[in-house]
Amino acid sequence: MSFAVPQAYVELSDLATARGVPPSKYIDGLGTHQMAVAGPAEDPVTLAASAAQRLFATSGRSPSEIGLCIVGTETAVDHSKPIASYLHGLLGLPRACRVFETKHACFGGTAGLFNAIDWLAAGSARGRSALIVCTDIARYPIGSPGEPTQGGGAVAMLLSERPRLVELSPGKSGCYAQDVHDFWRPLHRKDALVDGHFSVQCYLDALSGAYEDWRRIAGDEAKRPLVRTCYHVPYGKMARKAHQRRCQLDGLDEATTEARFHTDVAPSLRLPAQVGNIYTGSLYLSLISLLHAEAAALANQHIGLFSYGSGCAAEFFTGRVTEEAAALISAMDVAAPLRTRTRLSIPEYEALRRGDADQDRRPVDKSPEASQLLREQASPHYCGIDPQERRVYAWQ
Numbered sequence: 001m002s003f004a005v006p007q008a009y010v011e012l013s014d015l016a017t018a019r020g021v022p023p024s025k026y027i028d029g030l031g032t033h034q035m036a037v038a039g040p041a042e043d044p045v046t047l048a049a050s051a052a053q054r055l056f057a058t059s060g061r062s063p064s065e066i067g068l069c070i071v072g073t074e075t076a077v078d079h080s081k082p083i084a085s086y087l088h089g090l091l092g093l094p095r096a097c098r099v100f101e102t103k104h105a106c107f108g109g110t111a112g113l114f115n116a117i118d119w120l121a122a123g124s125a126r127g128r129s130a131l132i133v134c135t136d137i138a139r140y141p142i143g144s145p146g147e148p149t150q151g152g153g154a155v156a157m158l159l160s161e162r163p164r165l166v167e168l169s170p171g172k173s174g175c176y177a178q179d180v181h182d183f184w185r186p187l188h189r190k191d192a193l194v195d196g197h198f199s200v201q202c203y204l205d206a207l208s209g210a211y212e213d214w215r216r217i218a219g220d221e222a223k224r225p226l227v228r229t230c231y232h233v234p235y236g237k238m239a240r241k242a243h244q245r246r247c248q249l250d251g252l253d254e255a256t257t258e259a260r261f262h263t264d265v266a267p268s269l270r271l272p273a274q275v276g277n278i279y280t281g282s283l284y285l286s287l288i289s290l291l292h293a294e295a296a297a298l299a300n301q302h303i304g305l306f307s308y309g310s311g312c313a314a315e316f317f318t319g320r321v322t323e324e325a326a327a328l329i330s331a332m333d334v335a336a337p338l339r340t341r342t343r344l345s346i347p348e349y350e351a352l353r354r355g356d357a358d359q360d361r362r363p364v365d366k367s368p369e370a371s372q373l374l375r376e377q378a379s380p381h382y383c384g385i386d387p388q389e390r391r392v393y394a395w396q
C-alpha cells in the first residue's frame, strides 16, 4: 500500500478563525487537524499516478506484473474515459490488462477491491497482481458545515495470492445497502451537497447492518477477537461514533468502549487527521495509519475493516496482519508524502477553490516559461486540455 496527497494543506485552526468558530470545534469536535487542498496541476489522475508510482518504487514490485487495474473514485474527470485508462498509460501497464473505474461514493474503492479478490479467487490472475487505486478530492461549498471535512488524496494497493501486509478473508464480508439521499454531487457541480446530520445517521445504520451481517456469515470466526478496527473516516469523530455503535452491539459498557477506542481505533486516525476526507481512499489511509503505528505488535492478529459509501452501500470485513508487514511498512517509509507539504493561508486556499471551476476548461499553456516549469516538476502534472478537450498530463 502507498498513498499520495496534494502538495498543500490548510490548518483547521486557521479555517476555524476565518469562519468565526472556536478551533476546538474542528479539532476536538470533528477530530481533524489539517485538510489537504489540491492545486491547479493536481487532480484525481495525478494523485492516483503519484500513489501508484510510490507503491512500485518502494515495494520492489513492477507495473509489468499487473493484470487488473481498477480505480475507485467519485471525482471522475470524464463522463466516459476512466481514470484507470490514464493510469494505464502513465504507469506503462501491460496491454493484456483489464482496466476500469468503479463508482459508489466512498465505497467505490472497496467495490474495486472485492472485484479484485474475486478475480484472484477465480484463477484469472495466473500469477499476476491487481492494482487498486482509490483517488478523490473532497470539496463542499465554502463556508458550509462540510467545509472543514474536505481533503484529497489517493491510496494505491497491490493485491495478490501471496499478501505481504494484510491477508483478507474472501467470502466473509457483511453487506448493507439502502436507497438514501445523504450525500450527492449533481453532474454540473464540483462540490458535493450533503444532508450532514442525516448522513451520520445513515453511516451508523449501515455499520449496524453490515456488522450484524458479518457476525451472521462469519460464524465461529466472529468469536475471534478483532484487536483493531479501521473505519471509513470522513472525520475522526465519525470513526469514534462508529466504534461506540459497534461496542453497543457487542454489549460493552461505556468505560470499556472509551478505553477500547484509544487502543483499537485511535492509531488508525493519525494520518487521516492530517489529510481530511479522501472519500474512496479514506478506509485504506486509516489502515496505512494503523500499520505505520503498530504493524509489529499486530503480527498474526485479526483486524476489522468498515467501508461506507453514501447513497448508500457498506461492508464489514476482516484481515490478518502478516509477520512481514512491519518490516515492509518501515522500508516503504509510508508517511513520507506528508513531510513535504506547504501550508496555505485562508485567502490562498479560497483563491484556489475559486479557480476549481475553470480547471477542466483550462487550455494547455504552450509558452516557453510553462514548458520550463513542467520540466522542473518531479511528480505527475495536469497541464490542461488540448483543442479537442482531451486532458493532457506530463510525467517527468
Ligand code: CAA
Pocket: 022, 024, 025, 026, 028, 029, 030, 106, 145, 146, 147, 148, 149, 182, 183, 194, 195, 196, 197, 199, 200, 203, 232, 233, 234, 235, 237, 238, 277, 279, 308, 309, 310
Ligand atoms: N469544542 C469541542 N467540540 C465542539 C465544539 C467546541 N467548541 N463545538 C461543537 N462541538 C462538537 C459538537 O458537539 C459535535 O460533536 P458530536 O457530533 O459528538 O455531537 C461536533 O463538534 C460537530 O458539531 P456540529 O454537529 O454542530 O457540526 P456541524 O453541524 O457544523 O457539522 C457535520 C457537522 C454535519 C458532520 C458536517 O461537518 C458535515 O456535513 N460534513 C460532511 C458530511 C459527512 O462527513 N458525513 C459523515 C457521514 S457520511 C460519509 O461518511 C460519507 C462521506 O465520506 C461524506
